[in-house]
Amino acid sequence: MSWRNLFMNGPKVLKLRGNFVHEGNYEDGEYERLIINRDDLLKQFEKIISMAEQLSEDNLYLYHIGI
Numbered sequence: 379m380s381w382r383n384l385f386m387n388g389p390k391v392l393k394l395r396g397n398f399v400h401e402g403n404y405e406d407g408e409y410e411r412l413i414i415n416r417d418d419l420l421k422q423f424e425k426i427i428s429m430a431e432q433l434s435e436d437n438l439y440l441y442h443i444g445i
Contacts, residue, residue, distance in 0.1 A: 382423040
């Protein structure tokens with residue numbers, strides 16, 4: 379919930395720096411530019427929070443094996 383609360387007070391449009399992308403030569407690389415709508419991000423956080431609460435209430439586990 380802390381992440382949700384943090385972003386809730388942020389700007390409507392989040393401009394973030396992503397991964398460093400290059401094609402073999404680091405000198406020609408650059409960082410990805412991520413532009414994210416805050417409200418869409420908050421909806422995703424709400425889904426994750428809801429799922430986590432249900433897992434906790436029903437004494438269930440989430441098996442995660444990667445991205």
